[in-house]
Amino acid sequence: MQLFYNPNISENSKEITFDKEESRHIVKVLRMTEGDTFKITNGKGSFFNAEISKANPKGCLVKIVSKEKQAPLPYQLHLAVAPTKLNDRYEWFLEKATEIGISEITPIICDHSERKVIKRERYEKIIQSAAKQSLKAYLPKLNEAISFNNFINSEVASESLKCIAHCEETDKKSLKSVLIPNKKTTILIGPEGDFSSEEIALAKKNGYVPVTLGESRLRTETAAIVACHSVAYSNQ
Template sequence: MNLFYNPKITEASKEVVFDKEESRHILKVLRMKAGDKFKITNGEGSFFDAEIISTNPKQCIAKILSEEKIAPLPYSLHLAVAPTKLNDRYEWFLEKATEIGISEITPIICDHSERKVIKNERFEKIIQSAAKQSLKAFLPILNEAVSFRDFIEADFSETVKYIAHCEETEKKSLKSVLLPKKKILILIGPEGDFSTEEIELAKKNHFIPVGLGESRLRTETAAIVACHSVAFINEN
């Protein structure tokens, strides 16, 4: 099934107009023609059946035929993950987390962060591509990068909060404390881990220290382990 993304579609929409890049993909790459049908999502929980009615390569137009509402995830997962030194590793995390199932992502700039500037436009495209490939009706929210200290003091009401770190201090296994159908926030640090001061600040703000297993994991791997752990506990 070919799935396309257009955030402007609503249940009141009668047709959708694709931009030049998407039109070219539909008509030149996929070789679709007038009368062909495909699905579109607005990233907010709906699949729309659509039919091509105009094959202008600069502005392909499709008629909306029907809408299907998709149930959201039975949980909410917000991962706050420090940017990796190499962008492609963070992009890999974004892609896989979107495929597995995640609600929100925030890049956090930490004491040990080697990368402090990111380009959300590129990351948004990675998320959109992964959502289309894995047939997701919901796109995760990607927030702007924020400092660890600003993020940690924000109000996350009714959220179970965890900080995953590698220090040899008292902490619990993430898999042992997770419960299904919860609103969850997990912090994942940079390659050099969170600083001791950051860990203590998180604890003061009611974040529960957790470990992700015996192995020392890369940032992007740790984020995917956390993402999958939450998805797994909610499978039943």
């Protein structure tokens, strides 16, 4: 199944014209023509079955012939992950987390962060590409980068499970032992230099449970994927 992403399509759309970049890909690269069909998603849970009406590489026009809903994830997972020093490692995390299944992502700037500026537009494209490749009708929400303190203080009291994964030799529980199926979960993953002691203390004060992801010391992006997969697996 060929899947395309278009944020402008709505439940009431009868036809839609793709922008020049996507139109060229459809007509010139994929060599699709009038009468060919494919699916479109707006990232909000629906697949739209479309048929090409006008195969113009500058503005491909399609008509919507039917639509269907995709079941949402059986869980809500919010990962707050510090940007990595090497940008491609964070992009790898975004791609794989989208493929596995995640609801929301927030880049958090910590005391030990070496990267404090993110390329949100590029990150959005990575997520969109991963969603199309893995046939996802729901795109995870990507938030603006925020400081660790502001993130902690902006989190309102809720019924969600909140965890902080860190490497300090203190009392911690294994992530799999605290996960609860179908429960909204937020997990903090720190930078290469780990969270500072002050950040860990602040998180604990605000109800975050200190957790370990195993005996191995993991890179930031690896830890994030382990956490993502653990939540997905616990809800199977």
